[in-house]
Amino acid sequence: MKKELSFFLVLLVIFMFHNNSTLNSYPFGSPGNKTGSIGDGGQNCMGCHYGSNIGVGGSISSNFLNNTYIPGNTYTLTLNAPSNYPNYGFEITAEDPVTGSNKGIFIITDNLNTKSIENSTSVTHTIDGTSQESWTFDWTAPGFASSSSSVKFYASIINGNGNGSNSGDTYCENSLTVFENTSSLSNEINRVYIYISENKIFINNFIDWIQISDLSGRVIYRDNKLIKGDKILIQSEKLHIVEFFSDEKYFSNKIYIQPTL
Template identity: 30%
Template sequence: MAGLWLFSAYSGDNADYPGGAPAGYTGSPGDGKDCVQCHGGTTTPVTGWITSDIPVEGYVPGNTYTVTVTLTGSGKKGIEVSPQNPSGNLLGTLVAGTGSKLTGSGKYITQTSSTSANPAVWSFGWIAPAAGTGDVTFYGAFTLNKSVTKTSILTVQEAAQTFSVTAQGPSLICLGLSADLTATPTGAPGVVTYVWTSVPVGFTSTLQNPTVTPVVSTIYTVVASSEGQTATDQVAVEVVDCTGVPEYEMQAFLSLSPNPAKNSVMVSWPENAGKTASLQVMLPNGTTMFKADKVVPGQTIQTGQWPRGFLLVFVTTDQQRYTGKLLLQ
């Protein structure tokens, strides 16, 4: 697994680098040197001096996290940080925080000035590397009182990516019209292929986003495959015969006022048909313009920004579904 090495270096009483350590003194395997090359003395390992807000489950590629270095002890202190693999290549992206700056063409972070604070704390950002990088080890080398160098290690793992796919399409469509289905993958390990099928049978497609023209209400299933992994999802499309719905005069149980409408319309139905209902307004091609649950008779909908023409109105209570047409002028 690839490793990431995070090192801190610079000292206190050494005045050679009060504004930041030189690049390349992290102690990582790739750099091959740490604080003692400048400050002398010996290196002592410690625990817990590097922390982060990366979850126990691991980092998500591309997400930004906060890494914190905390130095305790007397004397002036400073840091140098570099996320690397064992070959010395930079992994991820560093983002300087308060009291720190980038050096070495962005490969390292060091302090902007030394400090005698106890504890001395630096926090900075780290943007996680690409998927497949694997485990990341943060190594730190810290200098206190010039010749006192400490090292510390923090190892985090890459979060497991769950491959999934989400199928979407209109929930309702008028008989005789077409609609677009979409498949959106998440966490795919590589190139994704798609196979769509239907119930009732009769439709198949290998497109990611196919177009369908169902003649009856249909459930569409997509199976997405990537690098030997598969993910499945479904979308149900209900087909409604819109030809029997009057254009201007609604059935007695459904009132749209005014109709034709321009900027708003009130939707009402007898309370004995159900005090609350779900309400959906859609274009004939299945595009939903409004959808709400637990609405009551007298619901007003703003329509000023909607396209002009006929729209379908569906009111569903615990007893029945009612359908009407609304004309926007």
């Protein structure tokens, strides 16, 4: 009886060890908040996978122009893992690098290998995606009202050794910082429709309707039927959002009103 009990206890210990080893790995995707970012409290994949941390590894490629983004626009990113590992896993998120708040929304373009988590503020692998060395997805930048001066992408990558458990894997991380395009107005708007000088907005063409608001959404100016030569005086010194219709087209952009000297 004692031998049978001892044998049972040994089997139980082996089962518990194996069960813990497999349950703490996530072949179907990260459980979330494991990118090592500020918003994730510095937690990364090493909390569930046991192995070596090789530091910075892999890369993040994108179609950002000069590492800048325009609020509301959508961009394509590719996360590349180090080569020659049996399998992989990852999580990536985008945050304000100062506050750690999530920025923008991820859009899944490869449902077979990737999926969104955390209300589309992060992306991770699927079970099929563990055989990939790179993953591609889109990201829509925050709109004018919620944009910040920069956004940092934090990526956490597990390089699996293929033993079916969470032991013996290696971990690496990567990041990419992009900055909001601070040009106050596009060339087309600046050249054809309106011009900004200090705290004045000069009208260069017929404007059907124009509205100016602060970043909280509070409207500080609204008018219609403006003609060339009209000007708008803005008293407050800070970032604003200007929206207007002209030539049957809608324009919206962030502008900075400078103080008068």
